[in-house]
Amino acid sequence: MKINGKRVLITGGSSGIGLALARVLLLRGAHVAISGRRPDVVAEAVRTLHPIGAAVHGIAADVATDEGRAATLELALSALGGLDMLVNNAGGVRAGRLETIDETELLAMIDVGLVAPILLTRAALPALRASGDAVVVNVSSGIALVGAPFYATYAAVKAGLAHFGEALRRELKGEGVHVLTVYPGGTDTPMMRTNRAGAELGFSREPASAVAEAIVEAIETDRHEVVRGGEARLQMIALNRADPSAVDERFAGLKPALEDAVRDHSAL
Structure with a gap:
């Protein structure tokens, strides 16, 4: 896909990977x-983006709600005049032992990270089909490929999003709408501020700008997925399958330190 002139909606685009992606896309000539x-x-995010490109619009709405999804899509279509790219990036996390996490927090993760992308994509499909050269980008997580203790529900949400994207890609094959799945590793974003786990526990972090550049390269080359984390991540994925x-044994040795480091990790 050629980015220049494409009309893009990014959920969760006011910070982190979403904001970094907006910058890169604007530099490539997208709206x-x-x-x-x-x-x-x-x-504030729109204010910081304006010097890069005037073709940027902000939408304040909660995609975890029916009303917020409807408003998001309606305002995006009105501002952009159509839609060529939907980036399902909004998400939330609450780490900890499953039995200690409040049910409302569990449901919040599911609603924003899985239900919202499915329903927003469904609603956006007529506009994406009308484009004739469209893409849906689902921002999953490396935890969808290698589940980590104390992230059981988050892993389920992100794995569900990844398989939703894989199945939808095959459903839409040859119909003018491609689907790309992104598996970021540890990324330096506001979502990670309350996570105290470091590289020694498998949470090394890269700039959001690096993830954004990789996503845009994958869009331009029609790839199916982006897996971040380097060779170490690829080796862990291969070991997890084989x-x-x-x-399990590796994580068993890390559990006490990891539980302590992520017990306050919350971004909902």
Whole structure:
């Protein structure tokens, strides 16, 4: 896909990977709408993006709700005049032992990270089909490929999003709508501020700009997926498929330190 002139909606676009992706796409000549729940944060993000490209619009709405999804899509279509790219990036996390996490937090992760992308994509498909050269980008997580203790529900959400994308890609094959799945590793974003786990626990971090550049390269070359984390991540994925018990043992040795480091990790 050629980025120049494409009309893009990025959910969760006011910070982190979404904001970094908006910057890269604007530099490539795209017209971009970013959405987020907090009006002040969305407004500030738009202000920082304006010097890069005037073709940027902010939408304050919560895609975890029916009303927020409808408003997001309606405002994006009105501002952009159509849609060529939907980036399902909005998400939330609450780490900890499953039995200690409040049910409302579990449901919040599911609603924003899985239900919202499915329903928003469904609603956006007529506009994407009308484009004739469209793409849906689903931002999953490396945890969808190698489940980590204390992230059981988050892993389920992100794995569900990944398989939703894989199945939808095959469903839409040859119909003018491609689907790309992104598996970021540890990324330096506001979502990670309350996570105290470091590289020694498998949470090394890269800049959001690096993830954004990789996503745009994958869009331009019609790839199916982006897996971040380098060779070490690829080796862990391969080991998890070939000998999952070995990965179980690795995590067993890290559990006490990891549980302590992520017990306050919350971004909902």
